[in-house]
Amino acid sequence: MEKMVETTRRLVDELISSTDTPREETRKHEIKHEINRLLDEMLLSLEKREPESSSSPEEEEQVVTPFVVSVKDGGKIDYDKVIEKFGCKRIDESLIDRVERLTCRKAHVFLRRGFFFAHRDLDEILDAYERGKKFYLYTGRGPSSESLHLGHLIPFMFTKYLQEAFKVPLVIQITDDEKCIWKSLEPKDSRKLGTENVKDIIACGFDVTKTFIFSNFGTVGGCSKFYENMVEVGKRVTVNKMMATYGITGEDPAAKISFPAVQAVPSFSSSFPDLFLGNDKLPCLIPCAIDQDPYFRMTRDVAPRLKYIKPALIESKFLPALRGKNGKMSASDANSAIYINDSAEDIKRKVNSAVTGGRDNLEDQIKYGANLEEDIPFQYLSFFLEDDAELEHIKKEYGEGRMQSGEVKKRLTQVLTEVVERHRKARAAVTEEMVDAFMAVRHLPSKFE
Ligand code: ATP
Structure with a gap:
């Protein structure tokens, strides 16, 4: 239906672009306006009949x-x-x-x-x-x-x-x-x-x-x-x-x-x-x-x-x-999140509390390896550890049981502490003048100018 409406609009545009006397020109624009109004009404009435599914x-x-x-x-x-x-x-x-x-x-x-x-x-x-x-x-x-x-x-x-x-x-x-x-x-x-x-x-x-x-x-x-x-x-x-x-x-x-x-x-x-x-x-x-x-x-x-x-x-x-793969890190649940103003101690404590895919005991970990799909520290590393080779190494070693969850958490704590520390320094350098400069209404040039 929406496609039909778009096509109709396009045809109307085509019709209107052909040259005519000024009077015919005015009439054509009136017709275009009326057709567009009717199309909008059709779309609205269609939505009224078919609201998006809203299952609870x-x-x-x-x-x-x-x-x-x-x-x-x-x-x-x-x-x-x-x-x-x-x-x-x-x-x-x-x-x-x-x-x-x-x-x-x-x-x-x-x-x-x-x-x-x-x-x-x-x-x-x-x-x-x-x-x-x-x-x-x-x-x-x-x-x-x-x-x-x-x-x-x-x-x-x-x-x-x-x-x-x-x-x-x-x-x-x-x-x-x-x-x-x-x-x-x-x-x-x-x-x-x-x-x-x-x-x-x-x-x-x-x-x-x-x-x-x-x-x-x-x-x-x-x-x-x-x-x-x-x-x-x-x-x-x-x-x-x-x-x-x-x-x-x-x-x-x-x-x-x-x-x-x-x-x-x-x-x-x-x-x-x-x-x-x-x-x-x-x-x-x-x-x-x-x-x-x-x-x-x-x-x-x-x-x-x-x-x-x-x-x-x-x-x-x-x-x-x-605390788990279900859902997202959200400010609505402070325990679900690491904030970028958290201290190194906070980060360590929070990372240690994260849900892990490591096995319950060393023997099982060596035998089965970690479940990486379930492992939140490993997933965070996949986002924030930039070194592809190191990530691959951890994936293999931890997934095959030669690395323990404590080591992965330790590495993640280092990586996140660096991210947060870098951000803290950059934020400390942000002045009120910089805020004003970013928020000033002005022309924004691009590569092509
Ligand atoms: P919160 O519940 O934490 O306030 P939000 O979705 O309301 O989260 P916004 O500030 O509205 O936060 O989102 C800004 C951007 O950040 C959006 O693109 C949003 O989808 C994204 N975002 C928020 N939380 C996450 C997350 N855990 N992972 C990836 N992107 C996220």
């Missing part, structure tokens, strides 16, 4: 939404099922090779090791890039805690690599409004957490000449085009669709219904007339974890109706919680 979390084997990530009975997230359910595509070797060729550098470990595993239209972004066409990156953070945890670092580390490799501009949205709505924070507290998070984000090493960081409370009302796009998106999504997609119920605050449009519109370059000098056809690539996909599915549905380009996505698996 209790009924589903696994739940992956922007608000809940869980698997029934402590099971493991089945990412193939997530891909199937969401309708995105798996990133294959040929796509990774292509990224390496176009950027003339080895792919980031998160890509090489399959943590960024799914995409939408990444191939189209690369096709356009190859033809010399620009794009921009968009990612974000909902300030749920004063400090980021290691899970939050994943999209930022990866985005930094993408920015450097493709030499493209980046916008980072701080959704201080979201956490105010969902976590019942006071606006002033949510803003304060957001400001602290901005310093952590800057400390990841983004290029200030190509990066714009903004908070929703601080910026959205002040940019009329951004707000205009929010209203345009809101006009094209039914309340039914919002409720089904985001699990919102009739008892929830009404603000939850309006928030998804705020997260949607940074995907459209027209929302940033100053940054992109009025270029409203600049394609957007969004690096994020797969739980954010519902926001951008909705955005991609609406984009053609606004004559905007659908944003492309590159999506990651989750860094699991310390």
Whole structure:
């Protein structure tokens, strides 16, 4: 149905581009306007009849939404099922090779090791890039805690690599409004957490000449085009669709219904007339974890109706919680997370408390080896230990019983302490002037200028 609607729109565009007398021209535009209005109405009524499936979390084997990530009975997230359910595509070797060729550098470990595993239209972004066409990156953070945890670092580390490799501009949205709505924070507290998070984000090493960081409370009302796009998106999504997609119920605050449009519109370059000098056809690539996909599915549905380009996505698996593979490291559960302001002692204690796939006694460990799928320290090493050869060595030795879980935890403690220490130093160097520079509205150049 949506394809039919898109085709009709395209045909109308074709019709309108043929030359006629000014009077006929005006009439043709009136007809186009009327047809588009009718098409929008058809799409809305279709959504009213067929709301997205909204089975309750209790009924589903696994739940992956922007608000809940869980698997029934402590099971493991089945990412193939997530891909199937969401309708995105798996990133294959040929796509990774292509990224390496176009950027003339080895792919980031998160890509090489399959943590960024799914995409939408990444191939189209690369096709356009190859033809010399620009794009921009968009990612974000909902300030749920004063400090980021290691899970939050994943999209930022990866985005930094993408920015450097493709030499493209980046916008980072701080959704201080979201956490105010969902976590019942006071606006002033949510803003304060957001400001602290901005310093952590800057400390990841983004290029200030190509990066714009903004908070929703601080910026959205002040940019009329951004707000205009929010209203345009809101006009094209039914309340039914919002409720089904985001699990919102009739008892929830009404603000939850309006928030998804705020997260949607940074995907459209027209929302940033100053940054992109009025270029409203600049394609957007969004690096994020797969739980954010519902926001951008909705955005991609609406984009053609606004004559905007659908944003492309590159999506990651989750860094699991310390206590198990079920779910993700989350600020909602402080015990599940290692924060980037944790002390070396905290890190050691937390790593020692992590669920391990090592056997109960030395004899069994030697005989059977560790279950690496279950082993959280080994999985964290797969994310953060950059040396491929060392990781392979640990995988073999630990998996075949010649290494004990204590050694793996010790190595992980060293690796994470280094990551956190490096970040602490970089954060200490972030000044208020740097924050102002990153958050100043200004033109963002790209490689192609
Ligand atoms: P939390 O519950 O910890 O606040 P969140 O998903 O609400 O997590 P956000 O700040 O909204 O946190 O997320 C920012 C980005 O970080 C998103 O792309 C999100 O998917 C990603 N992210 C959050 N937790 C993890 C994790 N454990 N592993 C990988 N990515 C994560």
